[in-house]
């Protein structure tokens with residue numbers, strides 16, 4: 001909290017000229033009414049803050065910006081512990097996580113928690129912004145001290161690609177432009193890291209997974225033979241003629257037609273929403289998973305070993321607790337068979353013999369589902385390896401699961 005998240009995002013938008021003239025005017029006006037009269041870039045993201053103060057539950061805030069090299073979506077995961085839930089839901093399909101550290105405080109509990117979650121979520125690239133360098137006289141020694149303690153943490157979490165940048169979000173040092181105040185730093189600016197990071201290799205582009213959202217069956221004579229399956233491709237590519245297997249039934253067929261935005265296409269790939277028609281009439285319903293037969297197949301099972309981030313502040317997760325498990329478009333009941341261990345947030349050690357999970361606890365939990373689900377291990381396929389736990393009575397999301 002208050003590490004400078006809003007200011008950093010504001011600075012990125014400002015320096016990359018992604019702020020509209022009218023927004024800028026409003027910010028200048030609002031800043032003038034404050035005592036120091038300096039432009040407060042945090043005001044850009046402050047719509048969020050006033051909502052939060054009114055106690056309205058906000059979900060993840062998305063901000064879009066671009067440079068000549070790339071388009072970005074920034075997902076704001078507010079820093080307070082209670083907001084970890086937003087971080088989990090927002091971050092499971094993120095390519096890169098920026099973790100902010102206040103240079104005066106160094107690596108804090110929140111840094112450890114967010115880093116653990118980034119690593120659990122398999123976010124492939126982590127950039128640590130050591131912020132407020134202006135408040136520590138742009139000291140190289142202070143930066144190196146923080147960088148070293150973060151590197152130790154990163155090693156334990158097996159974070160693969162790590163970059164640590166000293167910045168001042170307020171003044172713009174090393175955000176989009178190299179800092180004249182930290183000539184000892186010879187690495188890249190934050191923006192240049194964001195622009196160069198290789199994200200294509202992070203997606204699973206081979207294993208076709210398509211979770212059926214609707215069965216399309218127009219009730220008119222003209223279309224009486226039409227039977228399409230609409231949904232979003234979670235991973236991989238689907239081509240006309242591909243052999244497919246449907247889960248959980250394991251019935252097979254092949255793709256006759258793919259429709260994208262009302263037009264027929266030869267192929268479609270991850271994150272596109274399409275309607276698929278098959279060459280034979282097999283029984284498929286909402287929640288089924290269509291898979292390309294010639295690639296790796298998912299695991300079909302009722303027993304799931306998962307890493308869970310528990311998000312309920314009222315109830316604890318206990319052995320025997322029952323939930324609805326939402327995986328892709330399928331929903332099934334499940335119960336907790338065992339809690340193997342909980343992860344200590346400070347040392348990342350495994351604590352065994354755990355009675356129950358409290359808000360924000362991260363643990364390894366074995367679940368048993370009422371009907372089999374077709375999943376992939378999360379680290380192989382993030383889209384088809386993640387699921388959420390839903391409270392049966394309140395219908396609220398109470399846990400995020402990464403299937404192992």
Ligand SMILES: Nc1nc2c(ncn2[C@@H]2O[C@H](COP(=O)(O)OP(=O)(O)OP(=O)(O)O)[C@@H](O)[C@H]2O)c(=O)[nH]1
Nearest residue numbers: 001002003004005006007042079131132168169170
């Ligand atoms: N001196 C200095 N102050 C900064 C810097 N970055 C942010 N601040 C100040 O730190 C305070 C908190 O900044 P915010 O951007 O609102 O922090 P936040 O992390 O978004 O805070 P929450 O939204 O409450 O989680 C503000 O007063 C900022 O002006 C910096 O690089 N240097």
